[in-house]
Amino acid sequence: MPPETPQPQATVRDVTQILTRTRGLVDPVLRRAVQQLHPHIGEMAGFALGWRELDGTSRVGQNGKGLRPAIVLLAARASGARPEAAVDGAVAIELVHTFSLVHDDIMDGDERRRHRDTVWKAYGVGPAVLTGDTLLALAMDTLAQAGTPQAAAALRRLSSTLLELVRGQAEDVAFESRPWSCPDAVTVEEYQAMAAGKTGALLACAAAVGALLGGGSPSATAAMSRLGRHLGLAFQAVDDLLGIWGDPEVTGKPVFSDLRSGKKTLPIVAALASGGDGASRLASLLGARPDDVTLRRAAGLVRELGGLAYTRERAELHLHEALRLLEAPELERTAAGELAALARFVVDRAH
Amino acid sequence: MPPETPQPQATVRDVTQILTRTRGLVDPVLRRAVQQLHPHIGEMAGFALGWRELDGTSRVGQNGKGLRPAIVLLAARASGARPEAAVDGAVAIELVHTFSLVHDDIMDGDERRRHRDTVWKAYGVGPAVLTGDTLLALAMDTLAQAGTPQAAAALRRLSSTLLELVRGQAEDVAFESRPWSCPDAVTVEEYQAMAAGKTGALLACAAAVGALLGGGSPSATAAMSRLGRHLGLAFQAVDDLLGIWGDPEVTGKPVFSDLRSGKKTLPIVAALASGGDGASRLASLLGARPDDVTLRRAAGLVRELGGLAYTRERAELHLHEALRLLEAPELERTAAGELAALARFVVDRAH
Structure with a gap:
């Protein structure tokens, strides 16, 4: 009996192929759009998009993962269209994503992203x-100028998503x-509502925009939105x-990054919500000056108090829901399979 | 023979009435939109829009002039529609204007605006x-959710205007x-191209959006855009x-504000372009530490070198062109007359 191919390996190969194929369709349009900008802004936009270094030399193979454009094109294909129908949507979503990174890094005071200085x-x-303002304007304009009813619907969806993003x-x-401690500490529910807006909204929009540009029915579009x-x-x-x-070698951020900057992320919020002595000890550690x-x-205490397990469980649960939605019989099978591979890839990064 | 009514007085009274009437239609919709925002953002948006003080008390009668919303509604009326048809456009334009003030003040490091701290x-x-991002998202969404073909056309116009704004x-x-000095000094032509984008674009968009929402023909819309x-x-x-x-009592900014902050504005650029000894002296004054x-x-030298006269002449010339466009016979006469009063008011501020 031949040895079983290990499942994660196959997934990574699939995902690399999907992302490369997406980039081949999306990058030329994205680059043409950015080339029309004021040269100074174009330079900073190119840096933010990972195409060029600070000194102006071009940069290869280290772009963002391109997950969002891939979801747009696959959602269009899953709705029975060719991926080309959704390229403007993929460009717009990637521009909005980059806009939000550039502005969020200012707000959060983050100095490093993807192994480089932030913009x-x-x-x-x-x-x-x-630069952020320009990326956002370009995103809206890309869909606005397409001029089809599908693109107008996608633009409506994108503009309401922007309101969700800024609220998140x-x-x-x-x-x-x-x-850090009760009674006014951030609850797990509050955290999840924030995350649904801040990260969930744009991925939901990516999948919905793909479905809209691919001519999907309202119910198919709604299902894609839930998937995203x-x-x-x-x-x-x-x-x-x-x-x-x-x-840190992989994330490009310092070790214990979120603890260091005092962010209230899900593992921490969940650990603090456990109550009792452990939670009090954790709260006082988090309030102290952050030495290594x-x-x-x-970090040890967050794990001990169940913050890691809870967060991993949430990731698996949302993955499970996403995979279940992809079983819907009206979806084109190859595209649905590729979306499933992407979904697994997203969660497997944690292992 | 009765004494002639002095023309400027009548104009100011007209303009006050126009702006008050506009506010009555636009403010309730604008306030409802802002009330939907996250409370922290709504607070800052209210401060930026001039509705509230830092301590949360409400503020009356000191809003921005509301010139842009008035142009939107008058452009709709000039195209034969009721002003109500263009309220969403007026809201969107005022939101984009406020967005650009909030972000430009960050970029320019300006600390004071309208007698108050900047946001x-x-x-x-x-x-x-x-706050700026949110105002922009809300502007786009206001037009996107209106859902009519006219609103979709207005949104297309607004999104291309945004690209002009950020380029300016x-x-x-x-x-x-x-x-400050040749050969690399900013030319009068470069300055005017910048101003056409930075200030001209949004007023052109205000007038065009009014015409579009008012059902104006393509040629009427184009004429309104030129007027704006x-x-x-x-x-x-x-x-x-x-x-x-x-x-400073009127502008809310320090005396010689633009000279103090080293801005290259039209009077300065024009004075420097005069060449010769005067221009060299001016350039070295502008390069020095700015004491009073x-x-x-x-400032005296800019005036002596003709910078003031040239700039005033340009203002009069653009006013003249605007008034000429308002003579077009297809425009509704009352609205055209009110637009003319607004145009004169804009230029009379200088006297």
Whole structure:
């Protein structure tokens, strides 16, 4: 009997192929759009999109993962259309995603992303604000100028998603001034509502925009939207795990990054919600000056109090819901299979 | 023979009535939209829109002039529609205008606006970035959710205008690092191209959006767009005069504000373009540390070199072009007359 092919390996190969194929369709259109910008802004946009270094040299193979554009194109295919029908949507979603990274890094004071300086750190706050504004304007304009009824519906969806995104970000910012301990600590429910807006909304929009541009029915579009929301919540849960236990070599951020910057992420919120002595000890560790010994102890305590297990369980649950939605018989099978591979990939990053 | 009514007085009374009437239609819709936002953001948005003080008390009678919403509604009426048809457009334009003030103040480091701290100065840079993003998202969503073909056309126009706005802002920022003297000094032509984008674009969009929502023909919409562009350029020229010679009591900014902050505005660029000894003296004054004596001398020199006269002439010229466009016979006469009163008011601020 031949040895079984290990499932994760096959998934990674599939996913790499999907992302490469997506990039082949989306990148040329994205680059043409960015080339029309003011040269200074185009330079910063290229840096934010991972195409160029600070010194102007071009950069290959280290772009963002391109997960969102892939979801757009696959959602269009799952709705029975060719992926080409949804390229403008994929461009718009990637631009909005990049806009939100550039502005969120200013708000959060984050200095590093993907092993490089963030845009505000590299070019200054003012130019980073303008770069974000420009990416957002370009996103809206890409769909607005397409001029079809499908594109108009996609634009409506994108603009309501933007309101969800900024509300999620506002909630995240408001969490910063909340205490670590009861009764005013951030609850698990509040955290999940924030994450549904901040990360879930754009992935839900990516899948819905793909379905809309692919001519999907209202019910198929709604199902795709739900799929994207679950994927986003799984993604955020995994990101929260990596924000504490991720390898700095892989994440491009310092070790214990989220603990260091005092972020209230799901493992921490869940651990604090366990109550009792452990939670009190954790709260006082998190309130202390963050040296490496304290951070290591806090990370250990978060795990002990069940924060890691709970967060992993949430990721698996949302993955499960996403996979279940992909079993719907009206979906084109190959595309649904590829979306499932992407979904598994998102969660497997945590292992 | 009875004494002639002085024309400027009548104009001011007309304009006050127009602006009050506009506010009556637009403010309730604008307030309802802002009330849906996250409370923290709603608070900052209310501050930026001039509705509330930092301490949360409400504020009356000191809003922005509301010129742009008035142009939107009058453009709809000039196209034969009722002003109610264009209220969503007026709300969207006012939101985009406020977004651009909030973000531009961050980029320019301006600490005062309308006799108060700017949003970033009052609440911090991060919250100001998010407030601007939210105002922009709300603007787009207001038109997107209206769902009519007219609103879709208005949204297309607004999204291409956003690209013009950010390009104009990028040019303005790039001017800062240009030298005061030839051969690399900013030219009058470069300045005017920047101003056409930065200020002209949004006023052109306001008038065009009004025409589109009012069901105006493509040629009427194009004429309204040209009218708005001229109005914007007249407005910017007058703002540039007030930025040097304006009364701080009226402008809410320090005396010689634009000279103090080293901005390259039209009177300065025109004075420097005169060449010769005077221009060289001006360039070295502008390059020096800005104490009040130097600033007064520089302002005198800008006037002597013709910078004031040239800028006033440009304002009059754009006003003249705007008034000429308003003579078109297909425009509803009362609305055209009110637009003319607004246009004169914009330029008369300089006297």
